[in-house]
Amino acid sequence: MPTTQSITLPESVPLYIQSELVAFPYMMITLYLRGADLSVFEESRKHDSLLAIFMRREEHQVELAEALRPIGTVCKLVELTHLTSDGSTKITLEGLARCTIQEMVEESPVPLAKLEIVREFYEKNIVTDALVSSLSALLKIALSYGRPLPEDVMKMVDYIDTPARLADLVAIYCNLPPNQLQEMLETIDPVERLKKVYLHLTEDIQRLQIKNEIQSEVSRRVGKTQKEYLLREQMKHIQEELGEEDPRNAEMNELRKKIESATMPQEVRIIADREIKRLDRINPSSPEYTVSRTYLDYLAGMPWQKGTADNRDINEAERVLDEDHYNLKKVKERILEYLAVRTVKDKMKGPILCFVGPPGVGKTSLGKSIARALGRKFIRMSLGGMRDEAEIRGHRRTYIGALPGRIMQEIFRAGSNNPVFMLDEIDKIGLDFRGDPASALLEVLDPEQNSTFTDHYLDVPFDLSNVMFITTANQLDPIPPALKDRMEVLQLSGYTAEEKEVIAARFLIPREMEENGVSGETTRFGEAAIRAVIDNYTREAGVRNLQRNIASICRKVTKEKTQGKPERVEITPAIVEEFLGPRKFFNEVAAEADRVGVVTGLAWTESGGDIIFVEATRMQGKEELILTGSLGDVMKESARAALSFVEANRDELGIEATSVAGMTIHIHVPAGSIPKDGPSAGITIATALVSLLKGQPARRDVAMTGEITLTGRILPIGGLKEKALAARRAGVKTLLVPARNRDAMEDIPEAVKNDLEFIFIEDAREALLNALKQP
Incomplete structure (x- = not known):
């Protein structure tokens, strides 16, 4: 050198x-x-x-x-x-x-x-020797703290004893900025230069020492999660350097795009943006990451502004409804009214309809037909046996596995904010320690509140006012009054035999023949066979059992065909009896003779109307009234009221005093295993008592219904249409009805009016004149 x-x-x-x-x-x-x-x-x-x-x-x-x-x-x-x-x-x-x-x-x-x-001069003395040795020692300390120095440099340091050369060499490796290096170059005195380098290196070592202490403390506190985060950050940096995209970045970018295109309301978008920033900071292996990611997926996937266009062609909608269902004029008229308003007013609240009727009359299938007529998506949710309020409102996002309520889940799956949403079996909601689902439905089914429905999981308002909610129930009594008040109730009564014939020929038989492999070109159902199935094998308000029996016949036809037997060309009543066995139902009224103390009454059940027989008898003993037949409290009270009316008007009714004195009177309603209740059998019980005490037979072809008071007035009853249909099925010819039910006659089908004689009564005495055979 x-x-x-x-x-x-x-x-x-x-x-x-x-x-x-x-x-x-x-x-x-x-x-x-x-x-x-x-x-x-x-x-x-x-x-x-x-x-x-x-x-x-x-x-x-x-x-x-x-x-x-x-x-x-x-x-x-x-x-x-x-x-x-x-x-x-x-x-x-x-x-x-x-x-x-x-x-x-x-x-x-x-x-x-x-x-x-530039010539450099220095005087070698104790000070310069001490500075050189101290600087060499500092360099080794710096190396121990992680300062990278090449091995050849460290070897040179051990052999350099010239202050000028050592100062320059150390200055190069002190990572000084260019201006400070230039100042070091301009320091001509080697000893002075050595002092400056010594100070710089001392500061550098102090920084390294503090850094190492901080890193040691951080390393001590950093757990497994933070360590993984640091490694992932390093991996992300390496992938960026290599031009590779981090899978998590791709996932987050895709999620941001979904949120961007979701057209959320502004207040919801603010929450979503805040949540996605939070998600970006959470370790993917953390359980909280899954909770936050699922929440964002629901927010981004909800149809905030996305809906289907309504079919505003009323004639086409009417054609679809008629094609899918027979009769049901009131329901169809209500749907067409809704469509008519929609054609002149874009923004309107969806109706909350409640279809009430016996099983099998087509309540659920009617919802599907309405959705098809409107051109909307259809959602069906069964409420039967539901006992957890969270099923409606969702779970709080405070634990893993939380989900929105079924309302929000179904709308999320449908991808539309204006579907036809059917809540089936609303009268069968339960109640226990997990809350009251019926109360949770109050906000959902209130047109004034559901525009800001807030699910516990989403925790942001969602507009349900565009949804057309339809609920179904077999009876209204179990529905809480507050919930019932929010719905427009449409009664669906049972079908007449003529209506069942049309439904079977138009809908049930073609469907079951296709499903069971019966060719409509070679086999047909005769009208007499259809009537035989309706009269002899089914006694219901709906058509479910009728469909089952038709399916049974079709299966047996297919079985014979596969066995190589001659194919049935026409199904006749004889073939029906061959396939379905002996008839299950008989004309109960026509099969019985007029008897004393036995009167035909009418009852309403969840399955429609039915006839009942009230039997009364007397025997020697203490004066008391025995009631049997699984009667409810209201029906027992009606029986006592009927007996009080008879005893109070004994002279007017022509009943001898000895017929009651010292007698035990027993009133029984057959089919004792079936619970019975309600006040509408009051006039029937009174007629049975008068028939018994006077020894006057009651006409079995006369049926009656009505609540009786102590003075003999006849009060109105419910379910007249169902009761009239039951009377017609049983072969009744005359029906005694409270006069205040006269307005309900518009719901009675014309075929029933033609087959039955309706007599409107206001007093029990009128019923006795028409029901008892005159001597």
């Missing part, structure tokens, strides 16, 4: 002027220049391969000599190689000594200057 005394400079040396590069003596410098001006280095070959590196001042100067810092470094060009791989040039320089500019020789095209070597 040449010393400053042995360096001989030519008359002029090229200057390589830089803003960031500071060269020191004894320093090897490697540059990679691409497309740069190499004239300075080419020129140096003409000047003994020497050039000088000077740093430009920060402030702007006009003259070049004034624009340069006073001290630079003379360097020797060791190597200049043009690389073909990337088109760059590799330049290797060796720092020789400090220098100053005596005068500028030339400024363009290549700056040339006359230079002078």
